[in-house]
Amino acid sequence: MTDDLETFRAETRAWLEANCPAEMRKPMRGEKDATWGGRNPTYAHPDQKLWMDRMGARGWTVPDWPKEYGGGGLSPAETKILREELKRINARNPLNSFGISMLGPALLKYGTEEQKLEHLPKIARGEIRWCQGYSEPNAGSDLAGLATSADDAGDHYIVNGQKVWTSYADQADWIFCLVRTDKTSKQGGISFVLFDMASEGVSTKPILLISGYSPFCETFFDNVKVPKANRVHDENKGWDVAKYLLGHEREMISGMGLGAAGGDPLIEAARKGVDPILRAQIALFDVRSRAFSAMSERFIDELKAGRAHPAQPSMMKYYGTELNKTRHELMMAAGGSDALEWESDASSHGAAPRAWLRTKANSIEGGTSEIQLNIIAKRILDLPS
Amino acid sequence: MPLYLTDEQAMLRDTARDFVAEHAPVSHMRALRDANDATGFSRDLWKQFAEMGLTGILIPEADNGLGLGHVEAGVVLEEIGRNLSPSPFLSTAVAAVEALKGTAHAARWFPGILAGETVAALAIDEHAKHDGRVEMRAERSGNGFKLNGAKRFVAHGHVANLLIVAARTGEGTTLFAVPNGAKGFSAAPERLADASLAAHLRFDGVEVDADAVIGDVDAGDAPLSRLLAAGRTGASAELLGVGGGAADMTVNYLKERKQFGVLIGSFQALQHRAAHLYSEMEVARAAVLKAAQLLDSGQDAGEAVSVAKAMTGLATTLAVQEGVQMHGGIGMTDEYDIGFYMKRARVLAEMFGDSNFHANALAEAAGY
Numbered sequence: 001m002t003d004d005l006e007t008f009r010a011e012t013r014a015w016l017e018a019n020c021p022a023e024m025r026k027p028m029r030g031e032k033d034a035t036w037g038g039r040n041p042t043y044a045h046p047d048q049k050l051w052m053d054r055m056g057a058r059g060w061t062v063p064d065w066p067k068e069y070g071g072g073g074l075s076p077a078e079t080k081i082l083r084e085e086l087k088r089i090n091a092r093n094p095l096n097s098f099g100i101s102m103l104g105p106a107l108l109k110y111g112t113e114e115q116k117l118e119h120l121p122k123i124a125r126g127e128i129r130w131c132q133g134y135s136e137p138n139a140g141s142d143l144a145g146l147a148t149s150a151d152d153a154g155d156h157y158i159v160n161g162q163k164v165w166t167s168y169a170d171q172a173d174w175i176f177c178l179v180r181t182d183k184t185s186k187q188g189g190i191s192f193v194l195f196d197m198a199s200e201g202v203s204t205k206p207i208l209l210i211s212g213y214s215p216f217c218e219t220f221f222d223n224v225k226v227p228k229a230n231r232v233h234d235e236n237k238g239w240d241v242a243k244y245l246l247g248h249e250r251e252m253i254s255g256m257g258l259g260a261a262g263g264d265p266l267i268e269a270a271r272k273g274v275d276p277i278l279r280a281q282i283a284l285f286d287v288r289s290r291a292f293s294a295m296s297e298r299f300i301d302e303l304k305a306g307r308a309h310p311a312q313p314s315m316m317k318y319y320g321t322e323l324n325k326t327r328h329e330l331m332m333a334a335g336g337s338d339a340l341e342w343e344s345d346a347s348s349h350g351a352a353p354r355a356w357l358r359t360k361a362n363s364i365e366g367g368t369s370e371i372q373l374n375i376i377a378k379r380i381l382d383l384p385s
Numbered sequence: 386m387p388l389y390l391t392d393e394q395a396m397l398r399d400t401a402r403d404f405v406a407e408h409a410p411v412s413h414m415r416a417l418r419d420a421n422d423a424t425g426f427s428r429d430l431w432k433q434f435a436e437m438g439l440t441g442i443l444i445p446e447a448d449n450g451l452g453l454g455h456v457e458a459g460v461v462l463e464e465i466g467r468n469l470s471p472s473p474f475l476s477t478a479v480a481a482v483e484a485l486k487g488t489a490h491a492a493r494w495f496p497g498i499l500a501g502e503t504v505a506a507l508a509i510d511e512h513a514k515h516d517g518r519v520e521m522r523a524e525r526s527g528n529g530f531k532l533n534g535a536k537r538f539v540a541h542g543h544v545a546n547l548l549i550v551a552a553r554t555g556e557g558t559t560l561f562a563v564p565n566g567a568k569g570f571s572a573a574p575e576r577l578a579d580a581s582l583a584a585h586l587r588f589d590g591v592e593v594d595a596d597a598v599i600g601d602v603d604a605g606d607a608p609l610s611r612l613l614a615a616g617r618t619g620a621s622a623e624l625l626g627v628g629g630g631a632a633d634m635t636v637n638y639l640k641e642r643k644q645f646g647v648l649i650g651s652f653q654a655l656q657h658r659a660a661h662l663y664s665e666m667e668v669a670r671a672a673v674l675k676a677a678q679l680l681d682s683g684q685d686a687g688e689a690v691s692v693a694k695a696m697t698g699l700a701t702t703l704a705v706q707e708g709v710q711m712h713g714g715i716g717m718t719d720e721y722d723i724g725f726y727m728k729r730a731r732v733l734a735e736m737f738g739d740s741n742f743h744a745n746a747l748a749e750a751a752g753y
């Protein structure tokens with residue numbers, strides 16, 4: 001390790017010590033503790049905003065993005081150090097954002113300079129909250145079969161159709177959306193557009209999930225006007241952007257199989273005493289979980305060095321989400337009847353069972369496990385059609 | 386340090402891959418088995434390993450070795466695993482070298498290892514499961530010690546020039562470097578399921594000099610744990626090779642076998658299982674590299690080593706089971722190689738503690 005990096009680590013540690021509020025070093029108790037920012041933010045604790053603002057001002061919500069776009073301009077080695085130091089103090093994620101994990105990388109690759117300067121800094125500082133308009137009632141796994149139309153009207157498009165499963169559409173400020181600009185070609189007729197959810201003709205309707213939450217929506221577009229300047233990449237070339245973005249979405253989701261920062265709750269539950277069969281199941285799960293943690297480190301290192309297979313995020317997504325589901329099954333088993341309480345204060349409003357139920361979507365959202373396995377089989381193992 | 390092979394390590398892997406595939410492919414192992422070879426490996430091949438410098442992979446440069454690390458040793462072991470090559474590399478060049486490194490024994494034993502003449506065996510286990518219980522006793526006698534007891538599952542124990550033996554002494558465990566040929570020592574080799582040989586050893590009052598002690602009397606846990614960490618990591622790398630070899634064979638088979646007029650690899654049920662297997666193997670690969678890198682960096686690697694051994698056990702077991710199943714009937718024939726992978730995986734999975742042993746160790750370390 002070079003002296004420069006050692007200095008960077010020392011400075012980072014000192015800054016985090018001074019700036020990460022104590023509240024933000026406690027494990028999250030449920031979805032409500034997540035920080036999403038946006039025009040109409042909600043915070044379960046005021047320190048969430050403080051932490052997001054401090055990290056955002058430094059560009060450390062997106063440490064490896066260039067400074068001119070609101071990022072931290074850090075090298076891969078520095079980014080890794082920052083991540084390690086954050087983990088060391090069990091810091092919470094300062095900002096949850098589809099802008100950071102999905103749209104940002106796609107804009108960095110495909111956006112115009114104007115689009116980058118307009119959108120990226122706001123994403124970095126959590127000012128604009130984004131949602132993802134991909135899925136439709138008849139286009140889930142078969143995403144390219146989407147029907148939402150964008151008709152050419154000179155300098156803008158007129159968008160009509162329906163999306164489904166749009167996470168947080170009712171709270172999001174802007175949407176990145178796949179639309180059909182050519183009906184004669186399936187993949188080759190899709191465009192990628194950005195627009196304000198406050199635009200006339202946009203409406204949303206929440207979908208209640210089995211976890212009792214309804215962060216998902218049906219989203220309707222009724223003659224929505226979208227300036228052509230808001231199209232990312234060429235007309236009918238949106239599928240390239242969509243796929244690139246999906247790779248990043250899968251990468252993000254794959255982190256889920258890892259133990260929570262700061263003491264693994266599953267191991268803590270096991271310490272309180274479990275029967276020998278469950279103990280063995282937890283121990284074998286722990287082997288996979290720790291091995292996957294090494295896999296995640298390897299994957300990130302390979303990505304940064306440009307060595308990862310382009311379909312590798314599918315493997316990470318598949319493995320990480322299946323692991324996470326297993327983790328929550330085991331937590332429910334370890335929790336016993338305590339883990340069944342749905343509303344009590346003692347159970348933090350049913351955090352355990354709601355989280356358990358929520359994880360069942362991990363292997364569906366962002367492309368199902370079956371679709372990931374198809375991708376691995378075809379693109380990595382080169383198996384025949 | 387990034388968690389992938391450096392360019393130099395990748396070069397070494399390519400060299401090892403070509404060398405092992407050329408000189409000791411599965412047919413080499415099959416020929417030894419068919420000849421009912423009593424040694425268990427080819428001494429010529431061991432010499433060739435030495436000529437390439439590989440037997441000195443972990444021996445410090447000051448002792449004329451290559452002075453490389455566990456990542457490099459693992460790279461070689463993976464190719465040994467992939468080709469099911471019978472070799473004393475793991476016990477001799479990895480585990481024994483690691484135990485002797487930096488001790489007075491280095492000067493005595495390393496030249497023979499470097500020359501490809503010395504073979505070391507690890508007399509560690511006494512029971513059907515690797516469990517750390519040591520009942521063999523070493524009692525002081527004259528200037529040295531007298532060893533009494535038995536060891537089992539000792540690969541190359543019947544032909545080794547050097548035995549690394551763990552025995553109980555007054556206050557703890559002591560590790561001994563015992564030259565072969567001592568009076569009162571006997572080795573009964575047994576052929577295992579994978580056609581390799583492992584010996585039951587008996588020590589009936591075997592006398593050794595005081596300078597046979599590795600490190601200090603009663604303080605054998607330190608060299609023993611170095612040996613075990615190296616052995617476990619090495620065995621994980623070899624398992625990775627066995628599992629990877631089986632998985633590759635299987636995926637290739639899916640691309641050439643036709644049923645119902647199409648390649649069986651076009652069936653989604655098989656594609657998904659192959660893709661799942663690929664995922665397990667990749668995760669295992671990362672775990673092995675992590676353990677080896679930690680060992681090389683001198684950091685505490687104990688838990689990472691357990692993760693590697695347990696994970697490769699799980700992934701490789703799946704690889705060989707899916708391998709035989711997806712080959713169909715041909716997979717059950719002795720003529721076809723895939724079954725050899727299954728047998729080798731079973732032996733390596735057991736060696737130095739199986740997946741359950743290491744998962745249990747992690748649980749105990751975590752306090753549950």
Ligand SMILES: Cc1cc2nc3c(=O)[nH]c(=O)nc-3n(C[C@H](O)[C@H](O)[C@H](O)COP(=O)(O)OP(=O)(O)OC[C@H]3O[C@@H](n4cnc5c(N)ncnc54)[C@H](O)[C@@H]3O)c2cc1C
Binds near residue numbers: 137168365
């Ligand atoms: C909690 C949650 C959040 C989501 N968030 C968003 C969001 O923010 N934005 C957005 O656009 N979308 C979102 N989605 C939608 C998600 O991407 C889709 O649900 C997903 O792609 C699956 O599509 P589907 O639901 O139509 O299932 P279907 O495609 O109908 O699949 C049904 C079953 O068939 C299997 N299947 C389908 N095709 C194949 C095949 N070729 N081979 C093998 N098996 C197959 C599937 O794996 C699945 O098991 C979200 C979904 C969930 C559950």
